[in-house]
Amino acid sequence: MKTSxxxxxxxxVHNPQKILYGRLPGYKLSEAGKAQARAAGKWLAxxxxxxxxxxxxxxxxxxxxxxxxxxxxxxxxxxxxxxxxHTPYEGHLTAELANMGWDLYTGNQPPYETPQIVLERVLxxxxxxxxxxxxxxxxxxxxxxxxxxPWLHAQGQVPEALMKDRLQEYGLPVDYPATASIMxxxxxxxxxxxxxxxxxxxxx
Numbered sequence: 001m002k003t004s005x006x007x008x009x010x011x012x013v014h015n016p017q018k019i020l021y022g023r024l025p026g027y028k029l030s031e032a033g034k035a036q037a038r039a040a041g042k043w044l045a046x047x048x049x050x051x052x053x054x055x056x057x058x059x060x061x062x063x064x065x066x067x068x069x070x071x072x073x074x075x076x077x078x079x080x081x082x083x084x085x086h087t088p089y090e091g092h093l094t095a096e097l098a099n100m101g102w103d104l105y106t107g108n109q110p111p112y113e114t115p116q117i118v119l120e121r122v123l124x125x126x127x128x129x130x131x132x133x134x135x136x137x138x139x140x141x142x143x144x145x146x147x148x149x150p151w152l153h154a155q156g157q158v159p160e161a162l163m164k165d166r167l168q169e170y171g172l173p174v175d176y177p178a179t180a181s182i183m184x185x186x187x188x189x190x191x192x193x194x195x196x197x198x199x200x201x202x203x204x
Contacts, residue, residue, distance in 0.1 A: 003187040004137040005129050005196075006044060009144055010055075010063040011036040011180040020097055020104075022090035023083070029062045036180030036204055037063040041070025043182065043203035047137055049074065053125075054141040055082040063180065064141040071139070081125040082142040086113045101165035102176075104145075115159040119149040126150070126191040147177045150185065154198035171198075178202045 011033030013021065021027040029037065040063070049071050054064035056078045064076035087104040089097060097104070105114050122142075129138050148167065152159040155170045167176060177183065182203060185196040 001135045001188070003130050003134055004047075005126065005185045005187060006047070006049070006137065006139045007147055007150070007183045007185060008040055008063065008067070008139065008141045009147055009177045009179055009181055010057070010059040010141055011040075011066075013059050013179075018094050020087070020089050020092050020094060022085070022087055023057070024090055026058070028058055033059070033063070033179060034066060037066035038070065039204040040180045040182060041067040043201070044139055045070050049139045050136045051133060052076040052139045052141070053079045053082060053129075055084060055143060055146070056080060057084055057143070060141045060143065064139075067139060067141070076141075079125060079128075079140070081121045081128075082140055082146055083121075084143045085118050085145050086111060088112050101162055103161040103164070105161040115145075115149055115161055115163075118145060119153055119159055122146055122150050123153070123191050126185070126187060126196070130187045130190065144177055147181075147183050148172075150191070150196075151183060151198055151200075153191070154185065154196050156195060173200055174202070180204070 011029045013027050014030040052074050054060045054076045068074045149159040182201045184199045187196050188194050
C-alpha cells in the first residue's frame with residue numbers, strides 16, 4: 001500500500017530587506033508568491049488529496065489556504081512538525097548567509113536545531129501521515145529545509161549542513177527547492193525503515 005505525500009515549500013515572501021526571516025512574525029506572501037501557490041494548487045487538483053497540513057508560520061498558512069481553494073476547500077490543519085527550522089541567524093542578510101553556503105547549523109546548541117533534529121521531526125510527521133492516511137494522498141506546506149532533509153534521507157543520506165550547497169549531487173534537479181515547488185514522497189511504511197521514493201516538481 002502506497003501513501004503519497006505532496007510536500008510543498010511556501011510561496012515567495014515579501015522580504016524587501018532581504019533577510020533570513022526564519023521564525024520572525026509578520027512575513028507574508030508576495031503577489032508573486034500568491035500566484036505560485038495558485039499554480040501549485042492547480043497542479044495538485046485531481047490528485048485526490050484528502051487532507052492538507054501546514055507549518056504555523058503565516059507564509060505557510062497563506063500558501064495552504066490558496067492551495068486548499070483549488071482542491072475544493074479542504075480546511076488546512078496546522079502541524080508544528082512542519083515548522084521553520086530554529087536557527088541563530090534570523091535577521092541576518094541573505095547575502096551573508098549565501099557566502100556561508102547557507103550553513104545555519106554548524107555549532108548549534110539547544111534551543112537551536114541541527115539537520116538531524118529537523119529530519120527527526122519531519123519523519124515523525126511522515127509516520128503520522130502513513131498511519132492516518134494509509135493508501136491516500138496528502139498535501140503539506142513547510143519550508144525549504146523541511147523539504148531538503150527528507151529528500152536527502154530518501155536518497156539514503158544522513159543530512160549534513162554543507163550538503164545544502166551541493167544538492168544536485170544527491171539527485172535534486174535544482175540547486176535548492178523553488179518557492180511553491182513540490183516534492184512527492186511515496187511512503188510504503190515507516191520512512192525510517194522503508195525509504196520513501198521522492199520526486200521534484202516546480203508547477204510554474
